[in-house]
Amino acid sequence: MTTRVAANGIDIAYESFGSPEGRPLLLIMGLGAQLIHWDEGLCELLAEQGHHVVRFDNRDAGLSTHFHDEGVPALGAPSPYLLDDLADDAAGLMDALGWPAAHVAGASMGGMIAQALAIRHPERVLTLTSIMSTPGPSVAPPTEAALAALMARPPAGREAVLAHALRTWSVLGSPGFDLDHERISELAGLAYDRCFDPEGTARQLAAIMASPDRTELLAGVRVPTLVVHGEADQLIPVAAAHATAAAIPGARLVTYPGMGHDLPRPLWPSFVDEITKLTAT
Template sequence: MTKHAVANGIQIAYETFGSSDGRPLLLIMGLGAQLIHWDDELCELLAEQGHRVVRFDNRDAGLSTHLHDEGVPALGTSSSYLLDDMADDAAGLMDALGWTAAHVVGASMGGMIAQTLAIRHPERVLTLTSIMSTPGPDVAPPTPEASAVLLAPPAPDRAGVQAQALKTWSVIGSPGFDLDQDRIVRMSGQAYDRSFDPPGTTRQLAAILASGDRTEQLGTVGVPTLVIHGEADQLVPVAGGLATAAAIPGSRLMTFPGMGHDLPKPLWPEIIDAITKLTTG
């Protein structure tokens, strides 16, 4: 069941999995994505490992607050908020949950937010897992093919969104694994039904571009850190993961051949095991 919390002055939609006394695990999703993009089954499997899992919609996504009054920024020239603000949203959600600290897992932009949370609020982060992410937008720029699908004009309707999603994931998904077309169609339709706000995604992208490079600041991160990246990622090439791991002292790097900018189900057992080993210390 989706709940709402007031966090950092906005409404954040979130859902929970697992026992209330489990190890707190906060999942942060990426650009334009919603909490449902953390698969139910993946969340349940993490909960089975003793975690209290919380997934949530970032600002300008899903059922959380959308900053419609901010309009559509010109990319690279302006932004109505930064990744700092999105990290503060996550800290505010932790306050609402009664969590003094949590194990934090972020994917793509969510990894950037998780990194920023560890920098800005080090006492709130028990461990950090950064998946298919990067210390800064210029560290590992997307391939031309990935840029084209990322910046394509939004589709006008539900069927168009589903067709566009299939095209997008055929480019940025994992070439070493079968493309789950049924899941992509189902999830993109479900996301459209929950919330369809292309300008919100543009505002998130503007925040990424305006937030700059975190490489030097990541050197201050002192919590156990896991960096996961696909070696075939076209949207955030593996150089982003290598740079993240190099920047954070003592971090562990895991890369997977054939993995693109998603989490192929055959890799879940190894990824869940790595996260669990990290959170159980």
């Protein structure tokens, strides 16, 4: 069941899995993605390993607050918010949940937010898992094909949006694993029905581009850290994972051949095992 709470001056929608007595695990999703993009099956596997899992919609995504009045920032214009603000949203959600601290895992932009959370609110982060993410967008630029897929404006209409999603993930997805057309279409349809807001995604992208590189500040992170990345990622190439792991003292780096910029189902058991080993320390 989706719940909305007030946090950091906005409303945040979230869902939870597992026992409230479990180890708190906050999952932060990426650019334009919604809480449903943390697949229920993956969340349930994490819950089975003793986690109290919470997935949520970032601002300008899903059922959380959207900044419609801000429009879309012009190229070079100030962003209406930064990744630090999204990190503060996550801390505010933890307040609303009654969590003094939590294990935090973020994917793509969510990994950037998780990094910012560990920097800005170190006392709130028990462990950090940064998945297919980067300390800054200039660390490992995307390929031309990935950039074109990212920047392509979604068409109007539900069926066209589903077709657009299949085209996008045929480029960004994992070449070492079968592309799950049915699941991509299902998720795209669910996301469209929950909330379709390309301008919100544009504002999130502006926040990424306007936020400073975190490399130097990551040197101050002192929590157990796991860095996960696909070796075939075209959107955020694997060099970004090496840079992240090098920046955080003691970070463990795990990379997967054939994995692109998604979370292939066959790798879920490994993801869960790696995260569980981290959070159980």
